[in-house]
Amino acid sequence: MAKNQALQLLGGLTPAEFLSGYWHKKPLLIKNAVPGFKGLLSPEELAGLACEDEVQSRIVEEINGQWHASHGPFDDEDFAGLPEKPDPKHRWTLLVQSVNHYLPEASQLLQQFDFIPHARLDDLMVSYAPDGGSVGPHFDSYDVFLLQGQGKRLWRVSEQTDLSLVDGAPLRILKNFDTAQEWLLEAGDMLYLPPHLAHWGIAVSDGKTDCMTYSIGFRAPKNQELATEFLGYMQDKLNQEQTTLAGMYEDADLGLQEHAAEISGSMVAKVSAILRNIQWSDHHVADFLGTYLSEPKPDVVFDANKKTSLSNFNKQLVKHGIVLDLKSQMLFTGNTFYLNGEAAAFTGEAAALLTRLANLRVLSADELGSSLPVDPRLLQQLHLWYLAGFLHIND
Numbered sequence: 001m002a003k004n005q006a007l008q009l010l011g012g013l014t015p016a017e018f019l020s021g022y023w024h025k026k027p028l029l030i031k032n033a034v035p036g037f038k039g040l041l042s043p044e045e046l047a048g049l050a051c052e053d054e055v056q057s058r059i060v061e062e063i064n065g066q067w068h069a070s071h072g073p074f075d076d077e078d079f080a081g082l083p084e085k086p087d088p089k090h091r092w093t094l095l096v097q098s099v100n101h102y103l104p105e106a107s108q109l110l111q112q113f114d115f116i117p118h119a120r121l122d123d124l125m126v127s128y129a130p131d132g133g134s135v136g137p138h139f140d141s142y143d144v145f146l147l148q149g150q151g152k153r154l155w156r157v158s159e160q161t162d163l164s165l166v167d168g169a170p171l172r173i174l175k176n177f178d179t180a181q182e183w184l185l186e187a188g189d190m191l192y193l194p195p196h197l198a199h200w201g202i203a204v205s206d207g208k209t210d211c212m213t214y215s216i217g218f219r220a221p222k223n224q225e226l227a228t229e230f231l232g233y234m235q236d237k238l239n240q241e242q243t244t245l246a247g248m249y250e251d252a253d254l255g256l257q258e259h260a261a262e263i264s265g266s267m268v269a270k271v272s273a274i275l276r277n278i279q280w281s282d283h284h285v286a287d288f289l290g291t292y293l294s295e296p297k298p299d300v301v302f303d304a305n306k307k308t309s310l311s312n313f314n315k316q317l318v319k320h321g322i323v324l325d326l327k328s329q330m331l332f333t334g335n336t337f338y339l340n341g342e343a344a345a346f347t348g349e350a351a352a353l354l355t356r357l358a359n360l361r362v363l364s365a366d367e368l369g370s371s372l373p374v375d376p377r378l379l380q381q382l383h384l385w386y387l388a389g390f391l392h393i394n395d
Contacts, residue, residue: 009033009190015115023116024143024194027157029183033190034112039149039212040105043128046212049096050074056097056299060135060171063090067136069170086131086205093129093203100124101300101327107361113145113216114359119293119331122219128212131205137177139163139198143218146193148185151211152204155191156182160198174198195220219293233288234280245277290338294329302327302340302389313383318369321394322382323362328390330358339390350375362394 010018011030022028041049050057050072057072059082070078083090100106106124113121122142126149127135137156146155156179166173177200184204185191193199203211238244249270257264296302302325308316324330330339335347337354346354357363385391 008035009112018192019115022192022194026194027181027197028192029185030190030192032188034147034188037147037149037188039187039214040099040103040109041126043210043212046094046096046099046126046128047074047079049099049102050094051076052102054299054301055102058095059092060095061090061092062134062136067166067169067171067173083130088132091130091132091134093127093133093135095125095127095135097125098123098327099126104326107326109147109214110216111361116143116218118329118358119289120218120220122217125215125217126212127215128210129203130210131203131207133203133211134201135171136166136169136173137198137200138172138174139196140193140217141195141222142220143195144193145190145216146185146201147190147214147216148187149212149214150187151209152184152186152206153211153213154182154184154202154204156200156202157193158198158200163198229292230285230288233291234278234284237284238278245274249274286333287336287343290331290333290336291341291343294331294338295341296327296329300327304389305386305392307387310380310383313386314379316393317365317379317382319365321363321365321368322357322386322391323394324357324391325389328361330361332358339385340388342385342390344381346375346378346381348375350378353378365394 004014004016006012006014009030011028011033013021018028049055050059051074053073055072057074059070059072059074059078061068061070061082082092100110100123106126110121110124120143137158146153156177158178158180160174160176160178160180162174162176162178164175166175177198179200183191201213205211251267251270253266255266324339328340330337332338332355335351336343336345337351337358344354353363353367356367382391386393
């Protein structure tokens with residue numbers, strides 16, 4: 001994608017204009033952002049996903065003004081207990097996370113947003129709701145694009161500073177919501193919302209078509225989380241021989257203390273000096289980010305591919321090419337590539353191929369067939385990733 005090309009997806013803005021003027025700053029309504037878009041799956045197919053064990057899903061209900069939330073997997077009885085027709089006393093919404101892990105078309109949709117780094121992408125969540133269904137007024141800590149599929153949704157936004165929450169609710173629902181703007185989105189329309197902007201989406205049905213919304217969310221780790229995870233990373237580095245802190249605590253200058261149980265200021269100063277020898281560079285931070293941001297979430301499981309020899313894998317590779325598993329996250333920094341938390345370093349043509357794979361999630365047979373003999377290590381690495389289920393032969 002040309003970085004300075006105006007996109008209909010962004011309402012005629014270039015990605016650079018969107019990033020400088022809106023990203024992390026203010027909302028943007030884009031009418032007809034994806035022309036002809038009616039969604040990627042039916043309500044029945046979404047409900048089917050919510051019945052799968054490995055899929056993260058929720059049903060949020062508002063019953064007589066009280067909020068309730070239940071977590072999947074669900075079954076037919078769960079859905080049978082929900083009103084089929086709009087009921088102002090019992091409104092509900094089904095939400096399914098990480099649909100891009102199970103639907104190739106969802107992964108392809110996310111590729112349209114590659115003007116945002118993959119390292120920031122979280123997932124594609126799809127919601128279904130009959131008339132009046134919502135998850136209540138709330139705010140999120142991440143950036144999100146809200147793309148309307150079938151039906152309509154009324155979005156209200158507020159710049160309020162009152163963040164008091166409804167007591168006892170299973171969700172972080174704002175107690176007092178003051179609407180500043182509102183927009184009615186139809187199929188193909190999209191609304192971008194920056195973090196911490198209060199909003200409220202309400203399904204609007206014409207009696208024939210219920211509402212389905214596609215939420216493209218972007219990950220924003222908390223500073224505390226980053227610091228905690230990085231310190232764990234550095235602990236592992238310190239346990240490696242080449243970075244072990246040499247020596248041991250010494251106090252040949254130990255003086256007599258009045259209180260034997262007291263930790264002296266001298267001891268604190270000595271240990272502080274030792275700890276100041278723990279240093280890290282931008283390389284350490286980049287390596288940490290590559291591992292941490294590509295690490296799958298705890299609920300993600302990969303199915304290993306059938307074992308095959310390296311030579312047979314090579315034949316299939318040259319014939320068909322490869323594609324990343326839908327659940328895989330691949331990032332790189334410099335010449336180091338990270339696939340689902342595993343690092344591998346390459347240079348030259350091999351690095352160029354892996355860069356393309358990370359960006360586009362697929363490599364054609366022609367690209368691989370002409371390049372693999374240059375670096376047999378690349379073939380071996382791809383084979384290992386294939387056996388782990390991280391990538392597949394592109395059928």
